[in-house]
Amino acid sequence: MTTTQADLDPSLVVDFDVYDPDLTMPVDRMQETTAALAGIGPLVWSTAHGGHWLVTSYEHVHAILRDPATFSSFPTNLVNASQGKLLPIDLDPPEHTSFRRALQPLFSPNRMKALQSRIRETVRELLSSFEADGRVEFVERFAHELPTRMFLALMGWPLAEAPRFTAATEIALNGKPGDTPEQAVESRTEAVFGMFGYFMQVIGERRAAVEAGEASTEDVTAAIIGTEITDADGVLRPLTDDELARMFFLLLMAGLHTTKGSLCWMMLHLAQNPDERARILANPDAIPAAVEEILRYEAAISMGRRALRDVEIGGVTVREGDQLLMLLCSANRDSAEFVDPDRLDVERTPNRHLAFGSGPHRCIGSHLARQMLTIACEELHDRIPDYRLDPEDPPVVLPSQVRGFARMSLLFTPVG
């Protein structure tokens, strides 16, 4: 039997909803709100979405993510489990393991190295499109564009597809401008179906090339299509087109919203902490550490888990079937793990943050994400080092399990 509010000490019950627009609008209050939750306890019960646990402490988030036998990854999405499983994020080991392995060829050290120059080229191209203007709406012109284009590079698909992907992914995340909430659901569904259709077409073409023996050994999409997996019954079989499309869709969305958000948080917090920005301007070698600190300081993801049995943890009893939400933003500011956690310190060490998760689902794209953030940080600080937020057009942050930006306008001294 799952937990109900009546079972609980009232001091542990709150009405926190990770999707509540008031959390981020008109100003973002996520950190102060989750700090207050952490002050109540490591596990707190929220009445939102039918009732679920909020896990606030570093120790317990870390332990839960590393224990998939007790805490299932399905559903990881608190409100929309009906869309079917995304692969491999919604699977538990051992089934998860072979799906995840199928993605490994994409992220080999050689491929990551090869992508470095593509990332720098893309960053420079995006920067050169606005650096003479002295102002930029950073989300549209940079933060959305970079991970979208890098997804295409990662898959080995033509960059000419970028405008189509940019439009479809923007709608899939936020709906169309001016949509009513109902229209937004419709627009998003349509965009998601459109992308699935595109993935199915690519898969069909590459599968035909593999079967005809015409796929190049360099073709990573073909390599994934040719992978065999061990399914839930222990049988070795090829991946189906539907499974492949679900994996590609997850790759796109998991890499997009997160990287886009981190690029924005980076600019926002460095604009608001001029002394920390001065440290990286004086010493660009500190940029990789600064990237880690931004990831710690503003972890945007709150992933879900579901208890597979009754378990005592953090002073409460979690019952079989209970849903839990990992508040990475609060875990990453836990004073039991980090000295002076609310201070942004671009050279912080050690920095064992949980922004990429932990355990079997730890972000498979973390290396690529770090590269994008590091190279973007280097080039942006080289070209437009005096950027600041536009006071006339304040940032707009959207709440959700992956909190992100709709808009952020920056002003700077024009280049050239």
Ligand code: HEM
């Ligand atoms: C700053 C950027 C990023 C952040 C903060 C981030 C964060 C995360 C986190 C916290 C998880 C674990 C989710 C869970 O345990 O339920 C995860 C998983 C994942 N991420 Fe990322 N991610 C980022 C970028 C990327 C990129 C660039 C890609 C690929 C292009 C990617 C692909 C994935 C995939 C496929 C998974 C699922 C892995 C699995 O289930 O085994 N991520 N990410």
